[in-house]
Amino acid sequence: MVVGCMFYEFVAILDEIRVRVIVKQIDGGQYIFWSIIPYWGGGVVGERTYHFGNPEED
DSSP: OOOOOOEEEEEEEETTEEEEEEEEEEETOEEEEEEEOOOOOSSTTEEEEBBEEEEEEE
C-alpha cells in the first residue's frame, strides 16, 4: 500500500539562532513534528557556523 506523505519546512529564530523546523503530514491527516535542525553555514573548509537571525550579517 502506497501512502502519500508531505514534509513542510519552517524557519524560526530561537534565542537569536536560526533553525529549520520540519513537520510531516501523512495522507492529509494530522501534522507530526519531525525534526529541528540548526541553520548551518559554511565557513572555512570543514567548519560549520551558525546563521543568526539577522540576514544582513549572515
